[in-house]
Amino acid sequence: MTSFADITTIGVGGEIARFIEPTSRVGVIEAVEDADSRGLPLCVIGGGSNMLVADAPFNGVVVRDARRRITVPDEAAPVENGERIVHVNAEAGCNWDDFVAFTVELGLEGVEGLSGIPGTVGASVVQNIGAYGQEVATTVESVEVWDRRDKKTLDIPAADMGFGYRMSRLKASMYAAPATPAAEFFPSPRYIVLSVTFALRHSPTGTVGYGQLAKALGVEVGDRMETKSIRGEVLRIRAAKGMLEDAGRYANPAMAGTKREDQVAIAIAAQCKAARSAGDAVTTGSSTSNDRADDGTVSPAPDYDRHSCGSFFMNPILTAEAAARLPEDAPRFAATLPDGTPGVKTSAAWLIDHAGFHKGYAVEDGAGEPARASLSTLHTLALTNRGNATAADIAALAKTVQDGVEAAFGVRLVPEPVVVGLDLR
Template sequence: MLTIMTSFADITTIGVGGHIARFLEPTSRVGVIEAVEDADAKGLPLCVIGGGSNMLVADEPFNGVVIRDARRRITVPDEAAPVENGERTVHINAEAGCNWDDFVAFTVELGLEGVEGLSGIPGTVGASVVQNIGAYGQEVASTVETVEVWDRKDKKTLEIAAADMGFGYRMSKLKASMYTAPATPAADFFPTPRYVVLSVTFALRHSATGTVGYGQLAKALGVEVGDRMETQTIRNAVLKVRAAKGMLEDAGRYATPAMAGTKRTDQVAIAQRAQAAQQNAASASSTPSDEREELAALTPDYNRHSCGSFFMNPILTLEAAATLPADAPRFDATLPDGTLGVKTSAAWLIDHAGFHKGFTVTADARAGLSTLHTLALTNRGGASAADVAALAKTVQDGVEQAFGVRLIPEPVVIGIDLR
C-alpha cells in the first residue's frame, strides 16, 4: 500500500479541491478492505475515489482518508472464442481500480461487443457501476452480471447480481446509499457508498461488430441508427465525437506524479497523440507544423478540465413537463416512484436560460462553461472549487427562474451545497 502527499486538485479531472490528510493506494483486495475498515473504525471521513472524473471537492483540507484502488487486473474466466454450441457470451472480470477506458479497449481488442459506445468516459470500473455510466445508446447496466462489494455496514463481502443493483438513469443501489434526497448527503455513507466495489463481472458478446445505437453517432459514421459496424470503428467514432465536444479528459494529467501508472501506457500515448492532433488542427497559427504539434502536446485543453456532464437531465412529472416550452426536448422516462415521466435536456435548459457556450460569471472568472458544450463546467486555469460552485449556482438559479426546474449535479459534491 502506497501513501503519498496529495490534494484533490491533483487527482480530479477538473483540477480543484483541498489537501488530503491521508491518501492510500492499496495494491490487494485485502488491502482495500482493511483500509476502508480502518477509516470506519476510527470514525474518519472516507472517500474512495476512482479516476476523479465525477467529483467536485471544496478547497478546504479533507481531514480524512482517501483511498484509490491500485488493482487494475482484467481476467477472462471464459474462453474468448465462441464454443462449439454457438454460445457467444464471454464473461470478463475487472478489478475496481482498472481504468474504464482501458477496460473498453481490452474488450474491443478481444473482439467483444457491449461497451464500445462507452469509450472515452473517464474513471474506473468500480465507479462505472456506482454511477451507471451511459452514452451513445449504451449503459453499463446492460452488460454487468455481478458486482463484488465490501458492505461497510454489515462488515462482509457480497456479490450483488445486476438485477439487485437498482440501476437507473445515472443511479444504482450503491449511489443511492449516499443520499437521503437529490444532492442531499446521507449522514452515514457519504462521500463513499455503503457498498465499496471490489470487482465487476461483465457478460459481453463475442462479436467483431456492434450496433450503432444513437443518432449523433450514426451521423458521424454516415449510417442509420440500428446499423451494425465494427466495434473498433464505433469506438474510434465515439472518441472523435466526445473530443469534438470537449468531453474527454486531458491526457496530460497522466504525466503528473499523482496520476502516473493509473492508465495503460499505450492508451495514454494514443490519447496524447489524438489530443495534440485535435489542438493542432484547431490552431490557425503560422507556426511550423512540427512545432505546433509539439506545443499542442504540452498545452492544456481547458475544455477537458471538467467533471464531464455537470448536471443530470431532469426527469419531470407529466404536469411539470407540460409547462416547458413546446420546443423543449422530451423523452419518455420513469420517475423514481415508478410512474411515467418525461426526461428533458439539461443542456437545452441551460442554453435557453441564457447561459451559452463559454459563459462566465464575470469577465475575468477562472471557471466557465465549456466553449464546446454547455453541460460542462470547466476550470479555465487556476480556478478554485469556490469558483466552480459559483458558476454552478448561477446556472441552477437561472434555469430555475426561467423554467421552474432545479438542476441536480451529476458529480459527487463534497463540502459544497449545490442543492
C-alpha cells in the first residue's frame, strides 16, 4: 500500500486508503468527482514537496495526475516592442523542473530562476512559487481548472488568480485563516488544476534579478546572461543549501516515471559528485562506490538535508508597527499585506536563527538517541527527516521553533507546506 512517506520529499506520513493516478483529463475530473460525491477526504498531490501529513492512515482518496505533456500551441510572434512571446501549455502533472528544463532548452526566458524547485506545474500556481527574483505568477497567462463546487471547467486568466506572496485564489480556498483549514475544501482547493498556459519570451538570455545570484555569477542585478547559465547557477546554489530534492527518491517504485529520465540521471550524477567531494559514499546496486556516478545507474547515499518540505515557514509580512518592534538589524523589505495595505516583509530564516535555533538544531528526546528530525545543517528554514523521523517528530520540531520565535520577537511563523492531520497554527 502506498503511503505519504513514499511520495513526499520529506518522507513521512501514513498509508493511503486509495491512491489513483489518472492518465487523462477526464480521468482526473472523474477521480475528483467520485471522491467528492462519496464525501471522502480528497488530496490531489503533485510532487509531494510541499506537504506534511500525519502518521495515521489517510482514509480517503489521493489523486496524482499522471499527465505530463508540454506543448507549444502557437508560433512565436513578434509584438510591438520587438519581443517574441511564446505560449507554452503544460499539463498539471508535469514535473516542474522538467518544465523549466524544456523552456530553457527551447530558448525561452521567464522561469529559469525557478529551476530546481520540487513539485509539479499544477502545484506551482497554487503556491505561486518564487525564488531568485522570479515568481511563477509573472509568466502565467491562464490556468485551466475543475471547479469542485460548480462542477465545471474554467479557464482562469492570471489577473483573476489572486496571486500574492506564496498565495493564489486556489490556495485561499483551502484556508479560513493562516494555517487554519477551511471547512469545505482541504487539503485540496476548490479549483483543481488541469493545465497551465505560460507566456514566455523567446530569448537565449534572461535577467539576473536577485543579489545572491548576481554575486555568484559575477554580474550586477539587472544584467542579462544566458538562461542556461542562470539555471545552472540556481541549481548549484540550491544544492549548496540542501534545497533540492534527493534524486534517489526516483528509485522508489511509487515515484517511477514522474520525472524525465534524463533529468533524473543529471540530478543523480550531480548529487553523487557532491557526495564524493564531501567524502560520502554513493551506491551501485548492493555495493558501494565513490567513483561511478555518471551512467544513471548509480544512486547517491541519502542526503538528509534534502529530506524536507523545502522552506518550511513563510517569510512574515508585518504591519509597520509590528516591524518596528523587531531588532534594528532584522531584514526589512517593502511588501503588501493580505488586505492590500503596505506592509513589511522580514526573513523567517533570520528570526529562527536569532531566536537561538541554528543550523542542525534538534529537539532532544531525553534518551540520548540521534535526532530523528532537525533543522537542516545547511539552512535554518528547512526542517529535515534524518532518516527515520515521523510526522509527529517534524511537527514537534516545528512547534518548538514557532514558540521560540514568538517568544523572542512576537511573530508567529506560518507553515508554508500543506499540513494534514496536524495542528501547526
